[in-house]
Amino acid sequence: MLKDFKKFIIRGNVIDLAVAVIIGGAFGKIVSSLVNDIIMPLIGQLLGKVDFKTLKWVLEEASGDQPEVAVYYGNFIQNIVDFLIVAFVIFVMIRLIEKLKRKPEPVVAAPVAPTEEVVLLSEIRDLLKKQ
Template sequence: MSFVKDFRDFAMRGNVVDLAVGVIIGAAFGKIVSSLVADIIMPPLGLLIGGVDFKSFQWVLRDAVGTAPAVVMHYGVFIQNIFDFVIVALAIFCAITLISKLRRKEEAAPAAPPKPTAEEILLTEIRDLLKEQQTPRL
């Protein structure tokens, strides 16, 4: 029973739940960025370089022989994945920068010092009176 309770406590800890949500949102964000690159960015870029689809860029290392398939390096897909990575990294950088700026603004506003308690006020008055008694009078 202790194992089940320990596991439940672990799984319900805030950090684990936050991490799970982050992974799910990250996967969905990755799909959105992949679609952005494949469907929005790469077609005009391919058009600019002569109407070429990047996915069609490949090197055939060995042609298909009989039932053996061809050995092909799809470097166009690799280039597209590099674009995906750069855009995801840029988006994450912008989000982290924004969060850091917001946190700095929160930290920049210092909290007002707490009001002294009645004891502190009384002790301050006693200290001041003792100082007055010790100073020589001319």
């Protein structure tokens, strides 16, 4: 069982997947910071100094020990923008990778050898031309 596990781990696909997950996690943090710290404050400023983190719909006010019940739709909007940026960057990266891939060179088919009849007819034609 240990040998099978070792073969599984050493496979290129598993290692590639592990690298992709690690880089994806780091990239997700960068995009989240871009959205939370740069894009959303700019959009909030353009919309009249709105802080999207505080946008909520209160269903029930807080009373005593019970906290308020609210729907935080501002966070949802931020997550949608976050997702759209990640999806767009992945789309662009895939397009670049596809363009960088070498296209297979077209295979030129070897000319078909003429049949015996064609060769004989060509010889007869050449002999007739000489006469």
